[in-house]
Amino acid sequence: MTARSVVLVGPMGSGKSTVGRALAEAIGATFIDTDAEIERRCGKTIPEIFATDGETEFRRVEATVVADVLAGGGVVSLGGGAVMTEAVRAAVSGHDVVYLQISAAAGFARVAGSDRPLLADADPAARYAELLARREPTYRAVATVVVDADRDPATVVEDVRVGLRDGREPRSKNH
Numbered sequence: 001m002t003a004r005s006v007v008l009v010g011p012m013g014s015g016k017s018t019v020g021r022a023l024a025e026a027i028g029a030t031f032i033d034t035d036a037e038i039e040r041r042c043g044k045t046i047p048e049i050f051a052t053d054g055e056t057e058f059r060r061v062e063a064t065v066v067a068d069v070l071a072g073g074g075v076v077s078l079g080g081g082a083v084m085t086e087a088v089r090a091a092v093s094g095h096d097v098v099y100l101q102i103s104a105a106a107g108f109a110r111v112a113g114s115d116r117p118l119l120a121d122a123d124p125a126a127r128y129a130e131l132l133a134r135r136e137p138t139y140r141a142v143a144t145v146v147v148d149a150d151r152d153p154a155t156v157v158e159d160v161r162v163g164l165r166d167g168r169e170p171r172s173k174n175h
């Protein structure tokens with residue numbers, strides 16, 4: 001590993017992109033959103049990639065992008081499904097991984113009506129809840145810090161900073 005990154009994981013709408021950008025500004029680190037980097041490399045939007053190349057190809061590109069950007073350090077926000085790919089889980093291991101935790105109701109309310117392809121469903125709220133239930137154990141397993149994301153962005157950024165600090169503090173010799 002060349003540089004330690006702060007990696008944000010969690011479901012759609014948990015605020016990975018929003019909080020990641022604000023956190024990077026606050027700590028003077030670089031910021032990369034892997035969804036944006038995938039779109040830049042492919043020259044297509046994510047809905048276009050899903051429609052023309054399919055989810056399997058999207059996940060292949062996503063895993064490559066995650067591995068590449070983690071080598072650069074800084075704050076890295078992942079897509080909501082990225083850590084379901086084994087190669088991504090291997091790539092984030094050893095970095096600070098922050099799980100932005102949010103309920104299905106609160107997370108879905110933030111992304112309802114957006115063009116996220118996995119919510120193109122007759123019942124997007126149920127689809128969101130099903131995806132979250134399936135992914136939650138994985139978010140938890142890869143996380144080194146878990147933060148309540150159902151708060152205003154500035155509070156979430158502060159809680160992430162505290163969580164990272166606590167996680168890095170050496171334990172007292174007496175305990």
Ligand SMILES: Nc1ncnc2c1ncn2[C@@H]1O[C@H](COP(=O)(O)OP(=O)(O)OP(=O)(O)O)[C@@H](O)[C@H]1O
Nearest residue numbers: 011012013014015016017018079080110151152153
């Ligand atoms: N803490 C917050 N409080 C209120 N609204 C928020 C918060 N964080 C993000 N939002 C809003 O929720 C929406 C989704 O946020 P964002 O794009 O950052 O989520 P994401 O986790 O990156 O989602 P995805 O997995 O789809 O990339 C945006 O409209 C954003 O402004």
Ligand SMILES: O=C(O)C1=C[C@@H](O)[C@@H](O)[C@H](O)C1
Nearest residue numbers: 012035079080081116117118
């Ligand atoms: O939850 C997901 O699987 C996704 C979330 C977004 O960040 C994008 O990566 C894409 O829309 C897929």
Ligand SMILES: [Mg+2]
Nearest residue numbers: 016017035078
């Ligand atoms: Mg995002």
